Amino acid sequence: EVLAGAPYDDVAGDPGDEEAAVKPVVAVVGRPNVGKSSLVNRVIGRREAVVEDVPGVTRDRVAYDASWRGREFTLVDTGGWETSASGLAAMVARQAEYAAMTADVVLFVVDATTGTTDADAAVVRVLRRSHKPVVLAANKVDGGPQDPNAMELWSLGIGEPHPVSALHGRGSGDLLDAVFDALPVEAPRESLEEEPGGPRRVALLGRPNVGKSSLLNRLAGEDRVVVDPVAGTTRDAVDELVELGGITWKFIDTAGIRRRFRNLQGADYYATMRTGTALERAEVAVVLLDVSEPLAEQDIRIVEQVVESGRALVLACNKWDLLDEERRYYLEKEFDRQLSRVSWAPRVNISAATGRRIDRLVPAIQTGLANWDARISTGRLNGWLKELVAATPPPVRGGKQPKILFATQADTRPPQFVLFTTGFLEDNYRRFIERRLREDFGFEGTPIKLRMRIRE
Numbered sequence: 001e002v003l004a005g006a007p008y009d010d011v012a013g014d015p016g017d018e019e020a021a022v023k024p025v026v027a028v029v030g031r032p033n034v035g036k037s038s039l040v041n042r043v044i045g046r047r048e049a050v051v052e053d054v055p056g057v058t059r060d061r062v063a064y065d066a067s068w069r070g071r072e073f074t075l076v077d078t079g080g081w082e083t084s085a086s087g088l089a090a091m092v093a094r095q096a097e098y099a100a101m102t103a104d105v106v107l108f109v110v111d112a113t114t115g116t117t118d119a120d121a122a123v124v125r126v127l128r129r130s131h132k133p134v135v136l137a138a139n140k141v142d143g144g145p146q147d148p149n150a151m152e153l154w155s156l157g158i159g160e161p162h163p164v165s166a167l168h169g170r171g172s173g174d175l176l177d178a179v180f181d182a183l184p185v186e187a188p189r190e191s192l193e194e195e196p197g198g199p200r201r202v203a204l205l206g207r208p209n210v211g212k213s214s215l216l217n218r219l220a221g222e223d224r225v226v227v228d229p230v231a232g233t234t235r236d237a238v239d240e241l242v243e244l245g246g247i248t249w250k251f252i253d254t255a256g257i258r259r260r261f262r263n264l265q266g267a268d269y270y271a272t273m274r275t276g277t278a279l280e281r282a283e284v285a286v287v288l289l290d291v292s293e294p295l296a297e298q299d300i301r302i303v304e305q306v307v308e309s310g311r312a313l314v315l316a317c318n319k320w321d322l323l324d325e326e327r328r329y330y331l332e333k334e335f336d337r338q339l340s341r342v343s344w345a346p347r348v349n350i351s352a353a354t355g356r357r358i359d360r361l362v363p364a365i366q367t368g369l370a371n372w373d374a375r376i377s378t379g380r381l382n383g384w385l386k387e388l389v390a391a392t393p394p395p396v397r398g399g400k401q402p403k404i405l406f407a408t409q410a411d412t413r414p415p416q417f418v419l420f421t422t423g424f425l426e427d428n429y430r431r432f433i434e435r436r437l438r439e440d441f442g443f444e445g446t447p448i449k450l451r452m453r454i455r456e
């Protein structure tokens with residue numbers, strides 16, 4: 001079984017995939033110069049959006065993290081999307097189309113001081129067709145003499161105009177309340193956390209005889225082991241709290257390691273079962289491999305189980321003391337051939353028997369967990385993505401070039417990214433993005449997931 005080049009099922013966006021809860025998307029639409037970017041800055045409470053609202057100006061960021069009344073959402077500034085459509089009304093209508101396609105709520109901004117224009121009318125037509133909730137903002141109501149002709153804005157026929165001044169902040173609270181009310185109902189989220197703030201949970205995995213109990217004894221030492229009283233009494237699986245490098249760790253189901261299955265029939269079966277149940281409760285897996293023997297199918301299967309579970313991964317190459325030059329050569333070949341899919345996993349070459357490099361395990365586990373927890377801000381992610389896509393656009397498919405409008409990191413543990421696109425992205429291109437994400441942001445020791453959202 002070779003993992004190299006295997007299809008990334010989680011990336012393919014199977015309908016059966018459990019999907020990360022993507023924060024709701026609010027897209028800001030409007031013709032140039034109505035003050036979209038100022039409004040974006042007002043909403044996100046920072047000056048991140050480039051306030052130069054003229055056609056053709058390329059902004060490096062298009063999407064931002066925002067929240068109101070405790071509800072988080074992604075705010076997208078469609079003014080940052082380049083469109084090939086020529087003519088103002090066509091360009092704005094095109095942006096409105098993309099917004100209607102990708103957003104949960106469209107925030108339509110008009111300039112109260114100039115009244116509505118053809119471009120505004122074009123946007124209205126698109127938004128009506130989309131049946132997406134629309135919140136209408138009448139900007140530049142600064143309290144001056146030319147305050148809005150409310151009747152005219154009502155006559156757009158898309159609901160109540162909310163007067164705001166992006167410049168002074170006036171009315172933005174009421175506007176955000178309206179956006180808040182239009183957001184889709186929040187799905188309750190399940191937490192991976194067993195006991196928030198408790199010790200981090202490590203599963204020690206590997207086929208029989210790779211040295212799990214030897215390593216555990218090395219790490220814990222019989223007398224330093226504290227059996228978790230709660231888990232010990234209520235569960236079959238007994239966890240052990242072990243102090244390493246000044247930090248307390250919870251090793252999951254160590255009873256299963258200390259119990260000896262290896263001479264029993266069906267040891268493989270038990271090992272697979274144990275791997276699955278231990279992974280469910282763990283945050284990071286240390287997979288032990290026995291380097292004195294060729295990699296076994298079961299080794300690959302365990303690594304695959306970890307990747308599928310979405311847990312952080314450290315590879316511990318054990319019995320390093322038994323390695324000779326020849327075996328070492330073949331070992332590297334086997335790694336290249338069979339474990340290239342997890343080339344992102346830190347590898348520690350240890351010997352449970354001699355204690356060699358055991359102290360390298362904790363830093364590797366910490367790296368994996370830190371990256372498993374990592375979050376890239378939406379602004380930063382989109383600045384990066386914009387450059388990447390400009391340099392290497394997605395390949396044309398069926399005569400059409402899919403457009404990547406924006407991306408968000410929908411979740412951590414492991415990091416999960418969602419690309420909002422106008423069309424299907426080839427596997428190769430998605431792998432390219434994943435590779436570049438790893439190159440530019442790290443993510444050593446954690447699987448990352450990449451999905452597409454094509455909304456029609």
Ligand code: GDP
Nearest residue numbers: 208209210211212213214318319320351352353
């Ligand atoms: P488990 O089934 O994964 O828990 O494996 P064990 O810890 O019981 O180890 C299986 C065998 O490998 C035992 O005979 C150990 O003494 C031996 N062993 C474990 N780690 C090492 C190591 O680093 N070097 C050597 N030479 N032998 C080891």
